Amino acid sequence: MATLNIDEIMNQPRRIQTLRRIVESLADGAAPLMDLYRPYVEGLSNLPSDGRFLLVGNHTQFGAEGLMIPYYVRRQVGMRVRPLADRTFGRMRGLPGDLLAAAGAVVGAPETAGELMRHNEPILVFPGGGREIAKFKGEEHTLRWQDRAGFARLAVEYQYPIVPVALVGGDDVYRSLSTRGGRWERLSQRISERLSGRTDMAVPLMRGVGPTLIPRPQRMYMRFSEPIPTDKPARTANDKWVATIKQNTQEALEQAITDLLQLRNSDPYRELNPLAWQKAARPPM
Template identity: 30%
Template sequence: MTVPDRPGDVWDQRVAAGLAFLRRRLAGEYEVDEFGFDPDLTEGVFLPVLRALYREWFRTEVSGVEHLPVDGAGLVVGNHSGTVALDAAVLTAILHDEHPRHRHLRLLSADLVFRLPFLSELTRKFGGTVACNPDAERLLGGGELVGVFPEGFKGVGKPYSQRYKLQRFGRGGFVSAAIRTGSPIVPVAIVGAEETYPMLANIAPLARMLGLPYFPVTPTFPWLGPLGLVPLPSKWLIEFCPPIPTTQFADHADDPLVVFNLADQVRETIQQALHRLLDRRPDPFGR
């Protein structure tokens, strides 16, 4: 019979892990890859924070993890929403924790992220890179799991009245990258992010002045100041859908019709999964 850890033992383990992390950082005993990804910092700092957020605050339920590649490349394509892109960070933490081999999801992020000094460095260390085909193909060619949100700011910055209605997927560059590398596409549907910061209005003139894609007005921001940045405790459901193979399209990566049709198949798969998950979650803030 296994004896459960006592509370004191758990805290001792956490303190020991924290001290070991500090020792590695001070001694420089960690590696950073060519994109700036720092697995040691990610697992020691970023993931524990996100883990508490998705488990305790959002009470997240996950299904379909068996559809993720056990090893080798894969392109994970999700819906984007919520005013602040928490869904991308949460998805990264969940995939790491739920995957049998605890793989890291390498996110493709918008150019704006890399124009902001502090956020740019943070994103690189968390495993992100610019959302462009060359970087996507290099990562997929290296056997990584890559995450992309084709709606971009159109999805994150849409009004609450348009919640869970997928926006246009752009030109389908993510499909071309998957075809060129022979990587399967795994659609993922995320329910819950729309309610974390419901956008009631967008102050467009202020957004233009600040060089932002939008300036949101939510039930708590800007009325509560910094407290308005605390996400509402919505109930999250995440479903990884069956993978869509791309190897049969190997000679058609530059064919606009093939790319468009495959992108539309991914989009429709995610939209249908969103409908299923919403039926399972009648109360956005229930248990």
């Protein structure tokens, strides 16, 4: 699939529109299964009902956030979320690229994000990108944003409220066995560079149930925090305000992760033990 242009973003081809209806029907049909799984989800009332907001989340190794966040947002406000995908998405061809496009994903470039903001659509971004997914030992439940502040710059430019959305549980499905800076990271980095040309996608050694890669059963915990307004005060330098918005968003997200970790640690249902269902932690009403 070639890189999307602006017209394709807002007026998708018929095949994508057809796939979109199929994807949404499948998502609606999955509601009973999602409810049976009983993830802990709080703060949905913090989502602006007009859909004009930028969701800023954390990536996990299991990747449940990529499915859960759009699902619950659509369930709450009735609108499709537009995830900003890695630029490699623009090079995907055939059915995989079409499915991502049908799910609302667009290339995470300033011009595409700006076009979505001009049309007041809900947008989802993970500032850590793909490099935040692979967590080496000791990096679980942490953000790897480095100097990335593009999301804050766009939010300020278009006065788009930011809703931090944290997910805990995805980093517990697999256990990382290797530490960053070791031999395995260097080997994995060389392999990644040869296959993809990227040097920031090293993958740690992991295990799931026992010594296998079978996923460990884990409950997911998600929080939508209060919106962060981005309207720039008078006589405030733009770069300074962008840095402030980035810091405020990161601190809100890290605090939500910390709170959810504490909640998870006290939840007897965290490993989906059916015998502990009646004692499972439940979101505040």
